Amino acid sequence: MTDISSSPILTVENLSVEFGHSRVIDNLNFSVIAGRTLAIVGESGSGKSVTSQSIMRLAESTGASYPSGRILFSGEQGEIDLLSQSQEAMRSIRGKDIAMIFQEPMTSLNPVFTIGDQISESLSLHKKLTKSAALDESMKLLKMVRLPDAEDMLNRYPHQLSGGMRQRVMIAMALACRPKVLIADEPTTALDVTIQAQILTILNDLQKELNMAVIFITHDMGVVAEIADDVVVMWKGKKVEQGPVKELFANPQHPYTKALLAAVPKLGSMAGEPFPKRFPITVMDGEGTRLVGEEKTQATACYDKSPLLSVRDLVTRFDSKKAFLDVSLIEYMR
């Protein structure tokens, strides 16, 4: 059950960000609580990445300034304003207290070092572990993100991994110091739908296990439905709507939120048909294509008022059977 009295771990207060004379974030306010996921959703250029880069204090290196605002973080030393920290102080906060994963893991992984070296480096830096303790811990982290053959994985180089594996390595690295806040900036956008579903499930599970606050940046309301508790909708640098995901999906207020929701595949309702309580699931695997039954998805159970079905829910459900959805079902859902 949600504890509405829990105090936020991170609060963005009246934040404005400018590049030269151009204001790209205007008076933004939101907060995140431990154990909950806040999705920041908005179209390209709405300011999602600048917001996360500002929290990490990485935006200045590309010319950003902050004419107003505070970013309050409740850490071990009590509440601090990240915007008034020196870059040196931020170096010990980044990665340790607040970690980030990005859309393209290849840009954050060093091609000439093994996976083991790269995870261990972060552990040595923040936790001062010896090399062998760091390698042991790295293996535990790789198991935590469900990478098979963790030991073999430690000796591999980034180019020897698939995109989904690299993203899991990035999650392992981000979680190395058990951060209080994880910022995930479109971490699944570059992956195909089956792998996206696996990564979202892993993130969801680890978030609960570690009781982290997660800020999840995306432009995809289908992803929001699966991963978020709360949503902030951004449009042209401003927050236009905010609320618990279930309420926002059931009763969107802002035209832009409505437009975002309309882009998500829905069953039936678009053609004015009543929403089917159950629908056929066809899978395609080594044994051919066949009907495996009828299902009521998690998504329909969650969003009874605004039935929403994403391809990912179904793929996740059948992934254990190494099965893939028949294209006809996806067509049917559209």
Ligand SMILES: Nc1ncnc2c1ncn2[C@@H]1O[C@H](COP(=O)(O)OP(=O)(O)OP(=O)(O)O)[C@@H](O)[C@H]1O
């Ligand atoms: N270094 C920079 N210099 C000038 N303007 C910038 C810079 N970085 C971002 N902007 C501008 O800030 C605005 C917000 O960009 P931001 O990258 O945060 O959008 P976004 O919502 O993350 O988009 P996307 O989904 O495409 O990543 C855009 O108008 C962008 O052009």
